[in-house]
Amino acid sequence: MTELHTPDTLAEIRDEFLELEENERLQLLLEFSRELPPVPDDFAANPDQYERVAECQSPVFIAAEVADDDTVVLHATAPAEAPTTRGFASILVQGINGLSAEEVLAIPSDYPQSLGITRAVSPLRIAGMTGMLVRTQRQVRALTAV
Amino acid sequence: MAVEFDTSSEKFTEYADPSRLVTPDWLQEHLGEPGLVVVESDEDVLLYETGHIPGAVKVDWHTELNDEVVRDYLDGEGFAKLLSRKGIGRDDTIVIYGDKNNWWAAYALWVFSLFGHEDVRLLDGGRDLWIAQGREITTEVPQRAQTEYPIVERDDSVLRAFREDVLVHLGKPLIDVRSPEEYTGERTHMPEYPQESSLRGGHIPTAKSVPWKRAVADDGTFKSRKELDAIYRDEIGLNEGDEVIAYCRIGERSSHTWFVLQHLLGFQDVRNYDGSWTEWGSSVRVPIVAGSEPGDVPAAR
Numbered sequence: 001m002t003e004l005h006t007p008d009t010l011a012e013i014r015d016e017f018l019e020l021e022e023n024e025r026l027q028l029l030l031e032f033s034r035e036l037p038p039v040p041d042d043f044a045a046n047p048d049q050y051e052r053v054a055e056c057q058s059p060v061f062i063a064a065e066v067a068d069d070d071t072v073v074l075h076a077t078a079p080a081e082a083p084t085t086r087g088f089a090s091i092l093v094q095g096i097n098g099l100s101a102e103e104v105l106a107i108p109s110d111y112p113q114s115l116g117i118t119r120a121v122s123p124l125r126i127a128g129m130t131g132m133l134v135r136t137q138r139q140v141r142a143l144t145a146v
Numbered sequence: 147m148a149v150e151f152d153t154s155s156e157k158f159t160e161y162a163d164p165s166r167l168v169t170p171d172w173l174q175e176h177l178g179e180p181g182l183v184v185v186e187s188d189e190d191v192l193l194y195e196t197g198h199i200p201g202a203v204k205v206d207w208h209t210e211l212n213d214e215v216v217r218d219y220l221d222g223e224g225f226a227k228l229l230s231r232k233g234i235g236r237d238d239t240i241v242i243y244g245d246k247n248n249w250w251a252a253y254a255l256w257v258f259s260l261f262g263h264e265d266v267r268l269l270d271g272g273r274d275l276w277i278a279q280g281r282e283i284t285t286e287v288p289q290r291a292q293t294e295y296p297i298v299e300r301d302d303s304v305l306r307a308f309r310e311d312v313l314v315h316l317g318k319p320l321i322d323v324r325s326p327e328e329y330t331g332e333r334t335h336m337p338e339y340p341q342e343s344s345l346r347g348g349h350i351p352t353a354k355s356v357p358w359k360r361a362v363a364d365d366g367t368f369k370s371r372k373e374l375d376a377i378y379r380d381e382i383g384l385n386e387g388d389e390v391i392a393y394c395r396i397g398e399r400s401s402h403t404w405f406v407l408q409h410l411l412g413f414q415d416v417r418n419y420d421g422s423w424t425e426w427g428s429s430v431r432v433p434i435v436a437g438s439e440p441g442d443v444p445a446a447r
Contacts, residue, residue, distance in 0.1 A: 030195050058190065081245060083192040121191050122208035 004108045010095035017115045025117045033087035035094070039063075039075045050077065051139065053131050058082030060089060062132055064104075064139040072104045072140055073097055076132070084121060088112070088129035092136065101144045105137055148265045149182045149239040155270075160371035162412025166405070167270045167368070168241055170279055177201055183234045183290075186273065187244040187254040197283035199243070199276060203232045203290060207250045207398070211257050217421075222299040225261050233290025236263070236298075243269035243276065247359070247366050253401040256418055260300045268405065271367040278365075305404070307391045307417035309425055312350060313432065317443045319384055320353040321392045323403045324423065328395065329355040331436035344427030348436040350393065351444055354382050358399040361406045374411055384413065393419035393426070 006014070017025050043049055043063060050061030060078040067073065074096045076089035096104055112118075112129035151165040152172040158164040168176075176182055177200060184202040186194045194204040205211065210228055211219055220228060234240065240263065244251035251268055258266045269276065277283065302308075307315070327333045331347030349355070360377055363369050378384050390413055392400040397420030404418040426432055435441030 026192060026195070030192050033192065033196075080196070081193060082190050083196050084190050087192065119214075120209065124208065125191060 003106060005103070005106045006108060006111060006114075007095065007099055007103050007106075009099065010091075010107065010111060013091055013095050014111070014114050017117060022116065022120055025115070026120050029087035029091075029117060029121070030083060032090040032094070033083040034090075036076065036078070036086045036090035037093065039077050043075050044077075050075075051135055053128065053135055058085045060085045060128075060132065062089070062136055062139070064136050064143065066101050066140060066143045070100050070102075070144075072099050072101055074136055084125055085128060088132060091115075092129070092132055096136065101140050104140045107133065107137065109134055109137075148237070149176060149179055152267075157370055158270075161410040163409045165265075166267050166409040168267050169270055170276050170281060173199070173241060173269055173276075174281060181235075181237070182239045182241065183232075184269075185232075185234075185240055185242045185251075185254065187242055187250040188273070189244075189246050189250055193245055193273075195285065197285055200282055200284045200286070201288050202243075203234075203288060205232065205242075205254055207253055207257075211254065219257055219260065219300065222261070222297045225300070226295045226297040229263075229295035230293050233288075233293055234295060235293045236296055238265070240266040241269055242266065243272050245273050247274075247362050247402070248272040249358075249398045249402055252405045253398040256305065256401040256404055259305055260302060261298050262301060271365060275366050305408075305417055307393075307419040309419075309421050309429060309432070311417070312391060312393075312419055312426070315389070315391055316350075316352055316433075319382075319388050319390045320350055321382070321390065321400075321403060321407075322349045322353040322355050323358040323392055323394045323400050324349075324355075325357055326355060326438075328423065329353075330438050331434075344395075344424050346427045346434055348427070348434040349423075349440075350426060351433045351435045351441040353393070354440055355438075356382060356403070358394070358402045361403065368406065368410060371410065374406060378407065378411060384411075386413075387415075388413060389415040389417075391417045391419050393422040395423045396420070397422050 050063045053060045058078055062076045065073045074093050076093055078085045078089050112126050118126045152168040154172055155169050158167050184199055185205050186198050186202045187205050191206050242251040242255050248268055255266050322329050329349050361369055392403045394400040397418055400418050404416055407413045407416045433444040
């Protein structure tokens with residue numbers, strides 16, 4: 001059993017949120033939503049490689065890759081009309097990319113609750129981010145299973 | 147002072163209450179007019195921030211219209227505080243619009259109606275049509291002066307149905323506006339939507355299936371009176387004077403149908419059962435029918 005540990009990248013993002021007043025945290029989430037990188041062409045051409053995150057109200061798809069050096073790359077796509085979902089995806093992409101598979105699997109699944117935005121976005125919506133995280137971990141686990 | 151009604155649309159004149167809708171053209175012309183407040187209400191809590199109709203204020207269904215603890219809406223005091231903060235007066239004309247074919251806009255309109263706010267209208271076609279027509283949007287948040295919205299107690303007796311009301315209503319018209327898969331019980335949530343726990347699948351006995359979307363044209367506007375009559379009167383058999391209850395999963399899609407029945411078709415006694423399937427499908431010993439047939443009124447126990 002992997003010991004749970006929030007990696008520094010995600011801890012920094014969390015602290016960025018917690019330093020703000022509650023109503024300003026939504027603005028930060030919006031900034032994250034704008035930073036979600038476009039998916040690489042070969043992924044865009046083959047949407048089947050993506051897993052749909054059913055926990056999210058908007059159509060969001062994720063795909064994790066594990067490179068030979070064991071680092072994880074997460075791709076995510078969500079429509080512009082779903083900025084909250086894009087924000088969640090962007091946090092995970094920025095916080096997860098470059099981590100080792102082991103580090104990704106160690107992320108506590110309640111990380112989304114630690115951002116201090118549950119009340120501002122509603123618990124139902126934050127559940128979508130948890131869905132993204134758990135599915136990412138499941139993909140990484142499947143990719144690294146020996 | 148109410149802002150003049152939109153009389154520009156021939157389609158609207160066919161509706162029972164044409165004053166409940168405005169066209170994008172009308173809204174654009176009247177933006178900034180004293181006595182008019184435009185409200186955006188979306189499923190996505192951040193969509194307003196990415197750009198909205200100039201001057202529009204945001205009302206979020208989840209974080210602002212609901213009570214934080216009890217599964218219920220704001221009370222009179224909470225509503226007065228909310229609308230005062232938004233700069234809305236009791237006599238103001240409110241035009242609401244939003245994403246997803248105005249689901250949440252209709253839901254907000256219904257909640258505002260529980261508090262008896264008299265002049266509240268929908269923008270036909272909602273947010274998507276406004277943007278599709280290339281009209282202006284802005285990220286600038288308007289600074290409206292705080293108002294003194296009076297404390298008006300919510301009246302749940304006319305437009306809202308509770309589980310107990312539905313139980314004694316069985317035998318009278320009941321409309322299930324969810325997707326066919328939810329109606330039959332194959333699934334308990336909207337296709338492509340998150341699981342919102344209900345322990346059983348199916349529908350309330352005798353409820354007829356009319357997915358909300360049937361009331362909407364391809365461009366997101368409401369269908370014409372004639373098309374709507376063909377569905378709700380001819381096909382489903384609703385008659386003048388009928389008492390009707392509509393429900394969905396949490397009451398937002400059925401607000402949309404409630405709006406159609408109440409304001410566009412003029413049924414006088416239409417209630418929205420906001421507890422909907424997330425309550426009914428988890429309640430102990432309430433009757434449920436699975437499959438595509440409405441089913442019969444269960445014998446009294």
